Amino acid sequence: MAAQKQDLLAGSVKDAAVGALVAFGLFAMLIGMKTDVSIGGLSIEYRWGAVAIAVAVVFVGRLALNLFVWKSEKPVTAVLGGFVPSQEAASRFGHLITPALFVLAVVLPFLLMYFLGSRGSRQYLDLAILVTTYVMLGWGLNIVVGLAGLLDLGYVAFYAVGAYSYALLAQYFGFSFWLCLPLAGILAAFWGVILGFPVLRLRGDYLAIVTLAFGEIIRVVLLNWYEFTGGPNGLSGIPRPSFFGLEFERGEGGFAHFFGLDFNSIHRIIFLYYLILVMALATNFVTMRLRKLPVGRAWEALREDEIACRSLGINTTNTKLTAFALGAMFGGFAGSFFATRQGFISPESFTFIESAVILAIVVLGGLGSQVGVVIAAVVMIGGFEFFRQFEEYRMLVFGLLMVVIMVWKPRGLISTRAPSIALDRKKAKGISADLVQEGHG
Amino acid sequence: MDYFIQQLINGVTLGSIYGLIAIGYTMVYGIIGMINFAHGDIFMVGAFIALIVIIALGITAATPLLLLILALCLVLVIAMALTAVWGWTVERIAYRPLRGSFRLAPLITAIGASIALQNFVQISQGARTKPLQPLLGGNIKLWETVGPEGSFVVQISYMQILIIVATLLLMAGFTFLITKTPLGRAQRACEQDRKMAALLGINVDRTISLTFVMGAALAAVAGLMFLLYYGVIDFYIGFLAGVKAFTAAVLGGIGSLPGAMLGGLLIGLIETFWSGYFSLEYKDVAAFSILAIVLIFMPEGLLGKPEVEKV
Numbered sequence: 001m002a003a004q005k006q007d008l009l010a011g012s013v014k015d016a017a018v019g020a021l022v023a024f025g026l027f028a029m030l031i032g033m034k035t036d037v038s039i040g041g042l043s044i045e046y047r048w049g050a051v052a053i054a055v056a057v058v059f060v061g062r063l064a065l066n067l068f069v070w071k072s073e074k075p076v077t078a079v080l081g082g083f084v085p086s087q088e089a090a091s092r093f094g095h096l097i098t099p100a101l102f103v104l105a106v107v108l109p110f111l112l113m114y115f116l117g118s119r120g121s122r123q124y125l126d127l128a129i130l131v132t133t134y135v136m137l138g139w140g141l142n143i144v145v146g147l148a149g150l151l152d153l154g155y156v157a158f159y160a161v162g163a164y165s166y167a168l169l170a171q172y173f174g175f176s177f178w179l180c181l182p183l184a185g186i187l188a189a190f191w192g193v194i195l196g197f198p199v200l201r202l203r204g205d206y207l208a209i210v211t212l213a214f215g216e217i218i219r220v221v222l223l224n225w226y227e228f229t230g231g232p233n234g235l236s237g238i239p240r241p242s243f244f245g246l247e248f249e250r251g252e253g254g255f256a257h258f259f260g261l262d263f264n265s266i267h268r269i270i271f272l273y274y275l276i277l278v279m280a281l282a283t284n285f286v287t288m289r290l291r292k293l294p295v296g297r298a299w300e301a302l303r304e305d306e307i308a309c310r311s312l313g314i315n316t317t318n319t320k321l322t323a324f325a326l327g328a329m330f331g332g333f334a335g336s337f338f339a340t341r342q343g344f345i346s347p348e349s350f351t352f353i354e355s356a357v358i359l360a361i362v363v364l365g366g367l368g369s370q371v372g373v374v375i376a377a378v379v380m381i382g383g384f385e386f387f388r389q390f391e392e393y394r395m396l397v398f399g400l401l402m403v404v405i406m407v408w409k410p411r412g413l414i415s416t417r418a419p420s421i422a423l424d425r426k427k428a429k430g431i432s433a434d435l436v437q438e439g440h441g
Numbered sequence: 442m443d444y445f446i447q448q449l450i451n452g453v454t455l456g457s458i459y460g461l462i463a464i465g466y467t468m469v470y471g472i473i474g475m476i477n478f479a480h481g482d483i484f485m486v487g488a489f490i491a492l493i494v495i496i497a498l499g500i501t502a503a504t505p506l507l508l509l510i511l512a513l514c515l516v517l518v519i520a521m522a523l524t525a526v527w528g529w530t531v532e533r534i535a536y537r538p539l540r541g542s543f544r545l546a547p548l549i550t551a552i553g554a555s556i557a558l559q560n561f562v563q564i565s566q567g568a569r570t571k572p573l574q575p576l577l578g579g580n581i582k583l584w585e586t587v588g589p590e591g592s593f594v595v596q597i598s599y600m601q602i603l604i605i606v607a608t609l610l611l612m613a614g615f616t617f618l619i620t621k622t623p624l625g626r627a628q629r630a631c632e633q634d635r636k637m638a639a640l641l642g643i644n645v646d647r648t649i650s651l652t653f654v655m656g657a658a659l660a661a662v663a664g665l666m667f668l669l670y671y672g673v674i675d676f677y678i679g680f681l682a683g684v685k686a687f688t689a690a691v692l693g694g695i696g697s698l699p700g701a702m703l704g705g706l707l708i709g710l711i712e713t714f715w716s717g718y719f720s721l722e723y724k725d726v727a728a729f730s731i732l733a734i735v736l737i738f739m740p741e742g743l744l745g746k747p748e749v750e751k752v
Contacts, residue, residue, distance in 0.1 A: 033497060403554055
């Protein structure tokens with residue numbers, strides 16, 4: 001027993017030492033020698049202390065993981081796992097979490113106003129709007145990725161189409177937000193069909209790369225077409241939405257005056273929050289209903305097995321196109337909301353990173369799970385804002401998290417999802433992760 | 442005509458760089474069927490390591506030529522070795538645990554790894570672009586034509602000669618490695634059938650790791666060339682170069698090594714001619730469009746084998 005422990009310790013130390021050596025190889029140059037632009041060319045600033053810390057962290061981390069998790073007879077994770085509710089308890093709990101989140105989302109502005117006042121709650125409302133926008137984008141992308149199983153890395157293109165449609169229509173024709181919202185959705189869906197049509201023959205990662213290429217093409221065009229889109233300067237002065245014709249302005253005919261309230265700029269923020277909340281919930285509602293229609297069933301069948309689908313006489317082209325178009329349409333809606341909220345858009349808001357963030361929300365939340373998207377959006381976007389003071393480390397941590405969560409739970413955080421159809425309603429509580437068979441992608 | 446030849450020379454140089462990166466994509470795709478999305482960033486890391494070594498060794502244009510070439514060889518070896526460690530680590534951490542998982546999982550960790558690498562370099566080395574004084578100046582005048590609008594000189598710089606020659610040497614060595622050595626044999630076996638290869642006593646995990654190591658080493662060479670040729674690098678160069686090199690791999694037929702080189706040359710030429718004759722702003726659009734067009738109309742590429750879909 002003692003000898004065994006000795007072996008374990010020796011083995012772990014050896015393993016950790018190898019890890020530390022690799023870490024030294026990785027970090028010696030990139031951390032230890034920082035190149036600086038100085039007079040007469042580049043110079044190097046040596047930072048061996050930082051390298052030593054990084055290597056020590058790797059050594060200790062690997063040693064700890066070896067001793068307590070990987071090689072231990074009673075891994076810490078198993079002990080911790082005992083505290084996590086079991087699959088069944090979680091699914092029972094899962095029935096409660098959705099209405100709870102819904103109620104919280106509806107009363108959130110009033111809670112904030114009650115506790116923090118209008119001044120204090122503003123930043124939290126802004127954050128809530130941002131999170132809800134991402135929830136909506138996540139749900140829109142979920143149609144394409146989660147239901148139809150088509151990996152789309154260029155989703156942000158449709159977001160951009162929606163935003164630019166509204167901004168340009170408002171600028172050139174003076175259309176109002178409420179007129180532009182459906183138009184932006186239609187235009188985005190149109191682009192979804194145009195871009196979707198040629199790539200439908202592709203599968204899996206090829207499709208992913210082509211959609212990435214399309215997303216970049218749209219961004220580069222927006223960036224270089226100065227006369228029309230304003231190029232890198234973007235478009236500013238995008239009109240704000242009105243509440244059924246009532247502007248959020250001080251004085252006669254404004255929202256506050258009409259309802260006999262004191263004017264407060266927070267009204268518009270609250271209105272925007274409810275606007276995006278309703279839009280997001282509409283996305284969710286439509287998706288959930290569509291899932292029960294033949295087209296939704298076809299999406300899911302397509303995700304599981306494309307060849308079987310074709311053999312059964314499903315028109316795969318149309319099925320994929322509807323998924324692409326619907327996903328794009330919701331992206332377009334969210335885009336025009338984004339434009340009206342910001343009042344200013346430029347191609348910089350629509351980079352590949354944005355697509356990656358939305359995709360990460362969908363995938364890490366659990367492909368095809370609507371609640372998972374909400375939780376992932378709250379955690380990731382909320383976490384982003386929460387760690388604002390560590391601005392420069394945010395994307396690094398984000399990238400690492402994507403890797404770690406994926407390795408730890410390849411099916412996403414919420415890996416159970418409601419069955420599409422069940423013979424016995426009582427048994428149909430949720431499909432566990434092992435039973436969810438993923439298609440080709 | 443002279444302008445055309447000049448662009449041809451520039452295009453071949455650029456194409457050599459893309460080709461070297463494309464090999465990394467094509468090998469990994471051939472062996473485990475995934476797009477190593479972080480490969481472009483491995484190339485970027487390679488360029489940074491090369492830059493650091495060059496500065497640390499104090500190499501400047503004033504170094505005597507023979508010493509300069511020796512020193513650059515040393516830079517190359519160090520950059521290849523350290524970048525290979527990065528390639529190995531990314532595979533070990535982000536891809537190996539997901540082998541056998543569903544097909545999208547490694548692609549998502551690859552995107553995560555790519556974002557992490559970019560931001561790691563941004564934090565550790567600073568976000569500003571790093572300019573490097575040209576180390577090897579001078580060029581050979583091939584010929585000169587005097588026309589009504591003045592004279593036009595067709596020239597090839599020493600740097601371009603160096604890049605093209607080094608690429609040819611590396612390609613020769615690499616082809617030898619793949620076709621004649623036991624490692625290459627193991628790699629080709631894994632490519633055809635991983636399970637069977639494992640049954641026949643090939644260490645599949647090790648072979649895959651070595652594939653990543655080789656890909657990363659070649660990306661480091663490309664990184665050094667990029668650094669010497671353009672003279673400026675920043676943490677973001679990996680994304681565009683990666684997409685273009687991937688396009689090259691697809692164009693040549695993914696999984697095929699000569700295809701990757703051919704595709705790299707073609708992409709380099711297309712990009713150079715596009716920016717020479719049409720517009721500079723839309724040169725990236727050209728590369729992206731080619732990617733889409735090739736994938737849609739001939740997904741097997743120029744030299745690849747068509748993929749048969751089976752139940």
